[in-house]
Amino acid sequence: MNAKEYIESRLEGPKPEIGLILGSGLGVLADEIESPVVIPYKDIPGFPASTVAGHKGQLVIGTLEGRTVLAMQGRFHFYEGYSMDLVTKPVRVMQELGMEKLLVTNAAGGINEAFEAGNLMLITDHINQFGTNPLIGENQDEHGPRFPDMSEAYSRAWGSKAAAAARNRGITLREGVYVGTTGPSYETPAEVRMLRTLGGDAVGMSTVPEVVAAKHGGMEVLGISCISNMAAGILDQPLTHDEVMETTEKVKQDFLTLVKDIISQG
Numbered sequence: 001m002n003a004k005e006y007i008e009s010r011l012e013g014p015k016p017e018i019g020l021i022l023g024s025g026l027g028v029l030a031d032e033i034e035s036p037v038v039i040p041y042k043d044i045p046g047f048p049a050s051t052v053a054g055h056k057g058q059l060v061i062g063t064l065e066g067r068t069v070l071a072m073q074g075r076f077h078f079y080e081g082y083s084m085d086l087v088t089k090p091v092r093v094m095q096e097l098g099m100e101k102l103l104v105t106n107a108a109g110g111i112n113e114a115f116e117a118g119n120l121m122l123i124t125d126h127i128n129q130f131g132t133n134p135l136i137g138e139n140q141d142e143h144g145p146r147f148p149d150m151s152e153a154y155s156r157a158w159g160s161k162a163a164a165a166a167r168n169r170g171i172t173l174r175e176g177v178y179v180g181t182t183g184p185s186y187e188t189p190a191e192v193r194m195l196r197t198l199g200g201d202a203v204g205m206s207t208v209p210e211v212v213a214a215k216h217g218g219m220e221v222l223g224i225s226c227i228s229n230m231a232a233g234i235l236d237q238p239l240t241h242d243e244v245m246e247t248t249e250k251v252k253q254d255f256l257t258l259v260k261d262i263i264s265q266g
């Protein structure tokens, strides 16, 4: 049995419509899914077990705000040593399941000096600084075209709805360009200045591979970053994973409210 067949065999209710990738510290959203079917990654054929602290490593499928969602509580990072094929595998499985929408979230460092730790940011575009691309290799024509268009990687229509939802709730939602790097070391101050010059507003170690695979397969994408810290060199203090987790804990409520509103709109 392959991953898609295994997941289908476990599904009880209607087919999932919206895929959710929950980043560091943001997995709590999956705890709100009703009538959940929980599938640990280690049970899914071809899935590795995720390792980062703060990531549970399971799929949670069920109802959220009246929609059927398939949530990844924890994702696979390139810095864990997984191939790009594995990092993007869950997105491919979503596509095989017929899902057309992907809401991707992450924790990121703020590069834009107008940002503050604890802000949420709508991702308007990204810059791939991984030095590789998940589509390198023979093109899988059943997934999508050899040279996929990336001119609207993050859906403007869906993004406007998200911005309106934030306004209605009085939640500050920044907008900006996400730079994806391999990590796992955080950036140096010089690298942060470089990324700002390149046009980045936030930097993190995920999302870009999954979004490239999602667009290759024709999905509509919405991205939200939780600015868990200001990137290195902006404030006079070292960066720690604990700070990342503490900040995401603080913005959790706004994050949950906003994402649930977005999901309820479909």
Ligand code: HPA
Residues within 6 Å of the ligand: 107, 108, 109, 110, 183, 186, 187, 203, 204, 205, 228, 229, 230, 231, 232, 239, 244
């Ligand atoms: N840099 C890279 N990735 C991150 C950061 C950061 O400052 N914060 C959370 N993820």
